[in-house]
Amino acid sequence: MTTHTRLVLIAAAGSAALLGGAFLFQLAGYPPCKMCIWQRWPHAAAILFAALCIALRIRAIAWLGAVAALLTAAIGAFHAGVEQGWWEGPSSCTSGPIGDLSVDELLENILAAPVVRCDDIAWQLAGISMAGWNAILSLVLAIIWMAAARRN
Numbered sequence: 175m176t177t178h179t180r181l182v183l184i185a186a187a188g189s190a191a192l193l194g195g196a197f198l199f200q201l202a203g204y205p206p207c208k209m210c211i212w213q214r215w216p217h218a219a220a221i222l223f224a225a226l227c228i229a230l231r232i233r234a235i236a237w238l239g240a241v242a243a244l245l246t247a248a249i250g251a252f253h254a255g256v257e258q259g260w261w262e263g264p265s266s267c268t269s270g271p272i273g274d275l276s277v278d279e280l281l282e283n284i285l286a287a288p289v290v291r292c293d294d295i296a297w298q299l300a301g302i303s304m305a306g307w308n309a310i311l312s313l314v315l316a317i318i319w320m321a322a323a324r325r326n
Contacts, residue, residue: 178236179228181322185239186224188315189217192308199304204297207290208267209253213308216246220315233323240319243312250309257295257303267292 196214200206206214220242227235256263267290290296295303302310 176325178233178322178325181318181325182224182227182236182239185236185243185315185318185322186221188311188318189220189224189243192311193217193221196304199297204304205290207292207294209249209256209263209292209305210290213246213249213253213305216242216249217312220246220319227322233325236319236323240316240323243316243319247309247312247316250305250307250312253292253305254303254309256293257305259293263292 193214196206196210220239223235223239223242227233227239252261253263255261297304299307
């Protein structure tokens with residue numbers, strides 16, 4: 175097995191592990207928010223790119239895996255920033271200021287609010303949320319993908 179193939183398999187296994195972990199957390203009672211779901215799609219794409227890269231023996235496909243890993247890292251970093259209150263997230267999944275809303279508008283906003291908000295930290299390890307860990311680990315996967323793209 176070539177170094178390239180090994181690296182592609184390691185990167186794909188990393189995405190599979192992160193996806194699997196997300197589903198296990200969901201089964202354990204931590205439902206995902208909208209941005210959590212967004213972070214899953216690039217991992218699924220990276221796994222597909224790994225299969226294509228190995229099956230078609232086209233080394234350049236590894237660059238698509240790197241892009242997918244960087245995309246989910248960026249979404250994870252953005253999500254972690256929303257959770258920390260560093261910036262606002264999408265209004266469709268975060269709490270916002272009440273402002274000058276009427277009682278009817280406030281009730282409408284409450285009823286339309288998502289069950290799981292993107293600005294709540296459901297779980298964390300060492301002070302880093304799941305979104306933060308996804309960002310960190312996905313950056314590592316992106317580096318592995320880039321190494322794979324450069325190897326024979």
